[in-house]
Amino acid sequence: MFLPNPVQDLGDETLTDRKDADYAALAPAYHRVTLTDLDGSGTLTGAYARVKSSTGKAAVSVGGAFPAYHRDADQFEQVMGYHWVTTAQAYLQHLGFGSTLRPVNQRQIEVRIDQFGGDNSFFREDKANITLGKGGVDDAEDAEVIVHEYGHSVQDGQVPGFGTNLESGAIGEAFGDYLAVVVTSWAAGAPTAVPEACVADWDSVSYTSTVPHCLRRLDGTKHYPEDLRGEVHRDGEIWSRALWDIRTALGDTKASTLIVEAQFAFAPDTSFRDAAGDTVAAARRLYGNAAANAVTRAFQARGIL
Numbered sequence: 626m627f628l629p630n631p632v633q634d635l636g637d638e639t640l641t642d643r644k645d646a647d648y649a650a651l652a653p654a655y656h657r658v659t660l661t662d663l664d665g666s667g668t669l670t671g672a673y674a675r676v677k678s679s680t681g682k683a684a685v686s687v688g689g690a691f692p693a694y695h696r697d698a699d700q701f702e703q704v705m706g707y708h709w710v711t712t713a714q715a716y717l718q719h720l721g722f723g724s725t726l727r728p729v730n731q732r733q734i735e736v737r738i739d740q741f742g743g744d745n746s747f748f749r750e751d752k753a754n755i756t757l758g759k760g761g762v763d764d765a766e767d768a769e770v771i772v773h774e775y776g777h778s779v780q781d782g783q784v785p786g787f788g789t790n791l792e793s794g795a796i797g798e799a800f801g802d803y804l805a806v807v808v809t810s811w812a813a814g815a816p817t818a819v820p821e822a823c824v825a826d827w828d829s830v831s832y833t834s835t836v837p838h839c840l841r842r843l844d845g846t847k848h849y850p851e852d853l854r855g856e857v858h859r860d861g862e863i864w865s866r867a868l869w870d871i872r873t874a875l876g877d878t879k880a881s882t883l884i885v886e887a888q889f890a891f892a893p894d895t896s897f898r899d900a901a902g903d904t905v906a907a908a909r910r911l912y913g914n915a916a917a918n919a920v921t922r923a924f925q926a927r928g929i930l
C-alpha cells in the first residue's frame with residue numbers, strides 16, 4: 626500500500642513510473658495497513674467500496690489477510706482503491722457525518738480499476754461509481770487521485786446529479802482536490818514532505834516536468850471572474866483556493882465539516898456566488914459569526930463574494 630503515494634511519502638520528486646516496475650527506491654514507500662469494513666467474503670467488497678477489475682486477476686485474501694502486493698501487480702491498485710475510498714468515508718465519519726451530523730455518501734461505491742488505457746480517471750455517468758485508469762503512473766497508485774474521484778461521489782450523494790454547468794462543475798473538481806489533500810494528510814500525517822497543497826504528486830510525474838510535480842494546486846492565485854477559462858479543472862482552482870484558505874483560518878476539522886455540510890444546500894447547477902453564500906451560512910450555523918466572517922474573507926479574496 627502507498628500512503629498516500631511514493632513522492633509525498635518519501636519527499637522525492639525524482640521518482641518516475643518506469644513502466645509500472647517495482648524498483649528499489651520505492652521499497653520504503655510500501656506500508657502494511659489493516660483494511661476495514663470488509664464483508665468477510667475474501668474479496669475487496671465492503672460497506673463503502675466494491676472493487677471490480679477488468680483483468681480477471683482479483684485480489685483474494687488468504688487466512689484473513691491479503692498478500693503484500695507491489696505496484697507491478699494488478700491487485701495492488703485494487704487494494705489501494707478499496708482502502709482509500711474506505712479511508713475517505715472514515716474521514717467524513719470522524720468529522721461527525723453519520724453521528725452528530727447526517728450521513729454523507731454512506732453507500733457502497735463500485736471502484737473499477739484499469740478499465741481504460743488512457744491516463745484519465747472519471748466518475749461514471751451513473752454518478753455513483755469510480756473508474757481509475759492506466760497510462761503513465763496507474764491512477765490507483767496515487768491515493769490523491771482515488772480520493773479526488775470519491776469527492777465526486779460524495780457530492781452526488783449529497784446532491785444527486787450535482788455539477789451540470791461550468792461553475793458547479795468547477796466546484797466539483799475543486800472539492801475533489803480539496804478532499805484528496807485533507808484525507809491523505811489525515812491518514813498519512815502532516816506536515817507532508819512535499820507541498821501539502823500539491824495534488825497527485827505521484828500520478829503527475831508522468832505528465833509534468835516542473836518540480837514539485839502537481840496535477841493541480843490548492844494554493845494558487847486565480848481570481849474570479851478574470852481567470853475563468855471555461856474548463857472545470859482549471860477554473861476549479863479558484864474555488865479550491867478559497868477552501869484552502871478556510872482550512873488555514875479555521876483548521877482542518879472545522880473547515881472540512883462546514884465545507885461538506887454546506888454542500889447539502891447546493892443546487893445541482895449552483896453558481897460560485899450562491900455556493901459561497903451557502904458555505905458562509907453553514908459556517909455561521911455550526912461555528913458562529915467569527916467563523917462565518919473568515920469564510921466570507923476567503924471567498925472575497927477570490928472575487929466570488
Ligand SMILES: [Zn+2]
Binds near residue numbers: 773774777797798801
Ligand atoms: Zn474530477
